[in-house]
Amino acid sequence: MHLFLLVAGTKMVLCWIALPVFAFLSIFSVRYRRLARESLKCLFKTAVMQKCDSELNQKIRSDISGRLMKISPGISKLFYNYYKIITFVLLIVLLLSAYFSIAGIYNYIKYGSCNGPSSDGFCIFDPTGKNSATSRVYGLNDWEIGKVVLPKVSTDDPIIGNKNASLTIIEFGCYQCPYTKKAEPIVQEVLEHYNGRVNLQFKSFEIPNHALSYQTGLAADCAYEQGADKYLKYHKKLFENQENTTYFSMVDYAAEPEVGLDIKNFTACLVTEKYKNEVRNDTIEGLKAGVEGTPTFFINGQKIVGPKPFKTFKAVIDDELEKIEEQKG
Numbered sequence: 001m002h003l004f005l006l007v008a009g010t011k012m013v014l015c016w017i018a019l020p021v022f023a024f025l026s027i028f029s030v031r032y033r034r035l036a037r038e039s040l041k042c043l044f045k046t047a048v049m050q051k052c053d054s055e056l057n058q059k060i061r062s063d064i065s066g067r068l069m070k071i072s073p074g075i076s077k078l079f080y081n082y083y084k085i086i087t088f089v090l091l092i093v094l095l096l097s098a099y100f101s102i103a104g105i106y107n108y109i110k111y112g113s114c115n116g117p118s119s120d121g122f123c124i125f126d127p128t129g130k131n132s133a134t135s136r137v138y139g140l141n142d143w144e145i146g147k148v149v150l151p152k153v154s155t156d157d158p159i160i161g162n163k164n165a166s167l168t169i170i171e172f173g174c175y176q177c178p179y180t181k182k183a184e185p186i187v188q189e190v191l192e193h194y195n196g197r198v199n200l201q202f203k204s205f206e207i208p209n210h211a212l213s214y215q216t217g218l219a220a221d222c223a224y225e226q227g228a229d230k231y232l233k234y235h236k237k238l239f240e241n242q243e244n245t246t247y248f249s250m251v252d253y254a255a256e257p258e259v260g261l262d263i264k265n266f267t268a269c270l271v272t273e274k275y276k277n278e279v280r281n282d283t284i285e286g287l288k289a290g291v292e293g294t295p296t297f298f299i300n301g302q303k304i305v306g307p308k309p310f311k312t313f314k315a316v317i318d319d320e321l322e323k324i325e326e327q328k329g
Contacts, residue, residue, distance in 0.1 A: 204283070215250065
């Protein structure tokens, strides 16, 4: 049974490779239309574990060997003799490629990084790497991005939680990024669990590919101008209505009774882009710190990428709090 599956697998990969090639060539030649039909028939039979009685396998083997003969008789002979091994290797490569592609997509959807929950390495799906729109907009070159400078807690960015906490988590997030929104409940769980020992500073990171990424960052800073408590309410409102936010609804959120912002001052602040340098500086700080996607968290230099589970944060925070206690003590 295992041998049959192995042989079937090698034939199937051959059919998968042959089908699109012959389908394309059949546009220009009647000869290849027949081969394309044979490829499709063979693929179907192999998939349902029936014997493929087509001579396609031998035809392709002979055809490729004949073409290689014109280039090098030695290579042609090698290919003909080891044809089954070569198709088997192609099958393994195809399966591995499919596995890693599916795993990467799954990890990116679940954790915000295609490398999984415990990695912050380069991800091919990464929206903010050195070749991204963010880097191009802010004009940073490869050298500037490659030279990592860890972010620092600043006085002009909002603190969520106890201002006198022993440890501050720095988050680079985007109010229009679904992964930043996905991380919000985890952030709240972390703050509640440590009950005042840990707080968080949120820095707006612009991602041009997200509509209103820049504008929502401006709006949050305008809310912070009117007080930390007002900012926190507005911060939550932006994430709660992420999918439906428009430029005008950002003003509507500010006017809602539960937020309670001075709408005249807020609107003037937003329209004049009063805090454009704040959003710009936070984004540049993130790029220089090696931020490759949102959300990205820094805990005393330890980097966490994506909406990771609570246990991931707890492991890092417990270790850092222990270090702080040792230094005090």
